[in-house]
Amino acid sequence: MSILILEDILAVVLMVVLSTVAVSSNFEGGELVMSILKLVFFLTLWLLVGIYLIPLFLRKTRSLMNDETLLVVSLGLCFMMVVIAAKTGFSAAFGAFIMGSILAETLEAEHIERLVKPVKDLFGAIFFVSVGMMVDPAMIGKYWLPILLITLTVVVGQSFFATVGVLLSGQSLKTAVQSGFSLTQIGEFSFIIASLGVALGVTSDFLYPIVVAVSVITIFLTPYVIRLAEPAYNFLDKHLPSRVRTFLDGYAASALEPAAAKDSPWKTYLGSLGKTLLIYGILCVAICMIGFGLLQPLAEQYIPGIWAHVVLSVAILLSMAPFLRAILVKKNRSDEFKTLWAQNPANRAPLVAGIALRLVIVMGFIFYVLARLFHISVLLILVLALAVVTYLMFGRWAKNSAHKIEETFLTNLNSREKRAEYLGEKKPEYASRLLDKDMHLADFDIPSDAACAGSTLRDMKLSQRFGIQVVAIVRGNKRLNIPVADTRVFPYDHLQVVGADAGLVAFGEQLGKSTATLPEDFTDQEVILRRLPISEGSPFLGKSLKESSIRNRYRCLVVGVESQDGALHIPNVTLPFQDGDKVWIVGEKQDVEALMGV
Numbered sequence: 001m002s003i004l005i006l007e008d009i010l011a012v013v014l015m016v017v018l019s020t021v022a023v024s025s026n027f028e029g030g031e032l033v034m035s036i037l038k039l040v041f042f043l044t045l046w047l048l049v050g051i052y053l054i055p056l057f058l059r060k061t062r063s064l065m066n067d068e069t070l071l072v073v074s075l076g077l078c079f080m081m082v083v084i085a086a087k088t089g090f091s092a093a094f095g096a097f098i099m100g101s102i103l104a105e106t107l108e109a110e111h112i113e114r115l116v117k118p119v120k121d122l123f124g125a126i127f128f129v130s131v132g133m134m135v136d137p138a139m140i141g142k143y144w145l146p147i148l149l150i151t152l153t154v155v156v157g158q159s160f161f162a163t164v165g166v167l168l169s170g171q172s173l174k175t176a177v178q179s180g181f182s183l184t185q186i187g188e189f190s191f192i193i194a195s196l197g198v199a200l201g202v203t204s205d206f207l208y209p210i211v212v213a214v215s216v217i218t219i220f221l222t223p224y225v226i227r228l229a230e231p232a233y234n235f236l237d238k239h240l241p242s243r244v245r246t247f248l249d250g251y252a253a254s255a256l257e258p259a260a261a262k263d264s265p266w267k268t269y270l271g272s273l274g275k276t277l278l279i280y281g282i283l284c285v286a287i288c289m290i291g292f293g294l295l296q297p298l299a300e301q302y303i304p305g306i307w308a309h310v311v312l313s314v315a316i317l318l319s320m321a322p323f324l325r326a327i328l329v330k331k332n333r334s335d336e337f338k339t340l341w342a343q344n345p346a347n348r349a350p351l352v353a354g355i356a357l358r359l360v361i362v363m364g365f366i367f368y369v370l371a372r373l374f375h376i377s378v379l380l381i382l383v384l385a386l387a388v389v390t391y392l393m394f395g396r397w398a399k400n401s402a403h404k405i406e407e408t409f410l411t412n413l414n415s416r417e418k419r420a421e422y423l424g425e426k427k428p429e430y431a432s433r434l435l436d437k438d439m440h441l442a443d444f445d446i447p448s449d450a451a452c453a454g455s456t457l458r459d460m461k462l463s464q465r466f467g468i469q470v471v472a473i474v475r476g477n478k479r480l481n482i483p484v485a486d487t488r489v490f491p492y493d494h495l496q497v498v499g500a501d502a503g504l505v506a507f508g509e510q511l512g513k514s515t516a517t518l519p520e521d522f523t524d525q526e527v528i529l530r531r532l533p534i535s536e537g538s539p540f541l542g543k544s545l546k547e548s549s550i551r552n553r554y555r556c557l558v559v560g561v562e563s564q565d566g567a568l569h570i571p572n573v574t575l576p577f578q579d580g581d582k583v584w585i586v587g588e589k590q591d592v593e594a595l596m597g598v
Helices: 002-023 029-060 067-087 092-103 109-133 137-142 144-168 173-181 188-200 207-227 229-239 242-255 265-302 307-329 335-343 345-373 378-394 396-422 429-437 462-466 501-513 550-554 589-596
Strands: 440-445 468-475 478-481 494-499 527-533 557-562 582-588
Touching: 029 067, 029 092, 029 265, 029 396, 067 092, 067 109, 137 144, 137 207, 144 173, 144 207, 173 207, 173 229, 173 242, 207 229, 265 307, 265 335, 265 345, 307 345, 307 378, 307 396, 335 345, 345 378, 440 501, 462 468, 462 501, 468 501, 494 501, 527 589, 550 557, 550 589, 582 589
Parallel strands: none
Antiparallel strands: 440 494, 468 478, 468 494, 527 582, 557 582
């Protein structure tokens, strides 16, 4: 899955390159670099903003969202991102790709997918029909040799390079070969890229039908190539030198070690620091662009004099404050920082230099905002910037805002994964740590007619009988972690059980065998409705429903009492039966007949 995601991202980069070539008559390497930097900026910004705002918006408006509204909102968000992408120089497919990725991380993702599926099928049919209509069979016949060569290049090249890539990622040779042989096709993204190139005039018209033909042929060949993966692995395993096999096995084993055991504190610290500077730096740049590009004209139009710039500077700096504080102080008290500081005195100089660099970056943002809005001396701007930095260091609002924003973002980012763990749809993180101890976490659903349904965990004696323990019980949308012995197990409960393989298998077999069977006398348990008349000789005359004990003694239920005037009313347990009343009785056939014979 990660390989396919990387292929899609590279396809997006290629679309950006095509767009850049189309708008530039003299395309140079610098323009390509700027386009890629622009792509990284746009992609990071909207993923950060989208993952923070979109789940928050959907959560706040959940009570207002029915199916129709959610469908319209979802499509509207996708079209909005398409417009934004087009306005910033990217393709419409790129904008839809970003918003689709954001919506896929929300709690409503499955609901949205179900609602959008008919629309997706409709436009999918239109897309592939239009693709077919743009193919010229005569051109395919004309360029059959390039089609054949490109097809062979795709099949051989992707299988080889994908296998090598998976090997480098630390997987075994068998996994690498199977993965490589399953990636020997090009999909619909190639249609989009080819059609974009033709539309922008940067590729020839004959390229599009060639791409479509190669895609169809490689998709058709994929099952057969996958079938060759096992013989290819057997051939390689048999003919590879023993030294090469030993090296690959050792490399794969070393890749399975925890990352923390292989990464040095410097690598971990610098990696985290780089992510912090990139993410919060992009957010600060975006705030400056919005402030000076959109808000400044409005402020100067509606607020008189210097106050327009005062209000604008306060608004921009307050918006940037949580992110500037994160750049300034984040990771200064991390475990890696403390380890490096105490590990070697020589580490302290570069650590202090890192803090100074972040201070310079923060001062640069503040200085830029103030210098652009106020024509005052550099010394005064420097004093104001130092005052802002002091507030960022010790101000409680900036600190609390930074923590709240980061916590909300992480909650939105991990909400689907956490919900899947809560509902038992995904195994928790600790499950993988049990594997080397011959312990596993397994899931079992209690059938509706299981013999153990309604029993307590103490009565089930899972530990004594199977050597397993119930870790959690998921009942609908409720999860009960570490249930006590008196907890009852009900039908349709989802049990997460930990134990050895043998015990888990035995419990699963017993659960399947313990379902209740159909009783042999099920025909005698038919429930019927009869009318019991109350007359002078009836033993129930003058007695109330409570005094007659019809339910307890005869196992029948009185559902209504019909008076002499024909009115049927709900039985009252305190009113006595009168002469001429007709009592409606429900019960099993033999019980009703016994009552009627009294």
